[in-house]
Amino acid sequence: MSIDAEKPLIQVKGLGKAFGQVRVLKDINVDIRKGDVVFVVGPSGSGKSTFLRCLNRLEEPTEGKIFFEGVDILDRKTNIDEHRQKMGMVFQTFNLFPHMTILKNLTIAPMKLQHKSREEAEKTAMELLARVGLADRADAYPNQLSGGQKQRIAIVRALCMKPDVMLFDEPTSALDPEMVGEVLGVMRELAREKMTMVVVTHEMGFAREIATRVMFMEGGNFVEEAPPEEFFGNPKNERLKNFLSKVL
Amino acid sequence: MWENFSEAIYLNFIKDDRWKYYTDGLKVTLTITLFAVLLGVAIGLVVGIIRATHERTHKLKIMNFLCGIYLTVIRGTPVVVQLMIIYYIILASARNKIPVAILAFGINSGAYVAEIFRSGIMSIDNGQMEAGRSLGFNYIQTMWYVVLPQAFKNVLPALCNEFIALLKETSVSGYIALQDLTKAGDIVRSRTFNPFFPLFTVAAIYLICVIVLTQCIKLLERRLRQSEH
Ligand SMILES: Nc1ncnc2c1ncn2[C@@H]1O[C@H](COP(=O)(O)OP(=O)(O)O)[C@@H](O)[C@H]1O
Ligand SMILES: [Mg+2]
Numbered sequence: 001m002s003i004d005a006e007k008p009l010i011q012v013k014g015l016g017k018a019f020g021q022v023r024v025l026k027d028i029n030v031d032i033r034k035g036d037v038v039f040v041v042g043p044s045g046s047g048k049s050t051f052l053r054c055l056n057r058l059e060e061p062t063e064g065k066i067f068f069e070g071v072d073i074l075d076r077k078t079n080i081d082e083h084r085q086k087m088g089m090v091f092q093t094f095n096l097f098p099h100m101t102i103l104k105n106l107t108i109a110p111m112k113l114q115h116k117s118r119e120e121a122e123k124t125a126m127e128l129l130a131r132v133g134l135a136d137r138a139d140a141y142p143n144q145l146s147g148g149q150k151q152r153i154a155i156v157r158a159l160c161m162k163p164d165v166m167l168f169d170e171p172t173s174a175l176d177p178e179m180v181g182e183v184l185g186v187m188r189e190l191a192r193e194k195m196t197m198v199v200v201t202h203e204m205g206f207a208r209e210i211a212t213r214v215m216f217m218e219g220g221n222f223v224e225e226a227p228p229e230e231f232f233g234n235p236k237n238e239r240l241k242n243f244l245s246k247v248l
Numbered sequence: 249m250w251e252n253f254s255e256a257i258y259l260n261f262i263k264d265d266r267w268k269y270y271t272d273g274l275k276v277t278l279t280i281t282l283f284a285v286l287l288g289v290a291i292g293l294v295v296g297i298i299r300a301t302h303e304r305t306h307k308l309k310i311m312n313f314l315c316g317i318y319l320t321v322i323r324g325t326p327v328v329v330q331l332m333i334i335y336y337i338i339l340a341s342a343r344n345k346i347p348v349a350i351l352a353f354g355i356n357s358g359a360y361v362a363e364i365f366r367s368g369i370m371s372i373d374n375g376q377m378e379a380g381r382s383l384g385f386n387y388i389q390t391m392w393y394v395v396l397p398q399a400f401k402n403v404l405p406a407l408c409n410e411f412i413a414l415l416k417e418t419s420v421s422g423y424i425a426l427q428d429l430t431k432a433g434d435i436v437r438s439r440t441f442n443p444f445f446p447l448f449t450v451a452a453i454y455l456i457c458v459i460v461l462t463q464c465i466k467l468l469e470r471r472l473r474q475s476e477h
Contacts, residue, residue, distance in 0.1 A: 056382060058378055058381065058382065081381075081384050081385065081386045082384065084381065084382055084383065084384040085383070085384035087382070088382075089379075089382035091375060091378070091379065093375055095373075095375040095376060095378065095379035096379075097376065097379070097380075097394055098398065099397050099398050099401070108393060109383040109384060109385065112385070112389065112393070113383070113384050113385065157383070158382075158383070161383060161384065
């Protein structure tokens, strides 16, 4: 689908999510444009993951609308599986498939869902693997890899589907400090190639470096949103100031 | 002493080709067990997926309820009673008894296999399901490509135990006048009027089958462990 330059890639309108009686997200309105690198920061438990997971309906929103590439993905007639192919997701805990080799992890979805031939799928996978410096691990199994390697593979797995947006939920939080850099390096590269990204993270320095916009979530809503210089240099919201004073 | 022994061997195995009772009976026992296992795994897979899906997502309420009834009834009544109900009441007009026994033991085994698969699926981290779904696989595809292969590996020992238990349970097939291995011993006993040889022969054959199966399973498990790094 060709995207109208004017139209947001993802449009979130009045999004709400309740778990039972507990309203975790309240009336969220956000536009994410093509090429945006949106960072979501905020205290733990404020609803960042829930927001991100609503975008591809891993959580079912209880209110509002989400349009992805112009399609209302909360509509009951929408086949969410088709749209998820265009929304890559990277999890804090990697979630690689442990019973498959790395190469199989990378090729199974393109082969089964996009009906790519094995050669084609493997060629794409090997090119991407080479770019994250892991071409020599194609035949390994996930538990033969370090955390940083696993997360780079998880990113490549999502990229093999040629997604239009990548969603990251604290991609470096489960990593030993010395492995954070290699994962951020891959993300930096993606941002440079104008991949649209939504990133939940506690890596403030990284947000400052590659974000086009930073959004602060507090109590289930975005209370401040600004380009990174302004967000970190001149925060307005009191709670954001308080938050930044703790994490910077 | 030796003469008594060779006389007994003659009476129990050689006279009138009586050994054939045992080999024919073993064939019946193995046929029933094998096909009942296949049926049981098929039923157990479907029921186990429904139960696990309900547990994780609270969906499939009606199907889960029906599966619950199935499990309660099957596990709450003796298999020999189930066998007779199916043979004498539900399929009263059936001519061939072996398919009846396969059906009865398969339905029975399915209930136990279902619980094995349910717990196997529940033992796989939900992140695996989420990763599969986030790539665009639907629920069934994710089950098939991602969750079940891992669950299957975990439950293989339990499945094999179920297989062995079933082999022994088919010994009640004589209740519907099927000539399985146990019944074969019974027939020989009624000819020789001596229970010693027929019963120990039957017991030994079951034991050998179980030992061979157990060894095969151990080999299979070792293979699987090697393929996982
Ligand atoms: N599956 C769930 N059931 C009930 N409550 C949940 C569930 N997932 C998250 N929550 C609650 O929603 C709130 C927001 O969680 P989350 O989005 O994970 O926050 P964050 O990612 O910002 O730390 C928390 O209070 C959490 O306890
Ligand atoms: Mg979170």
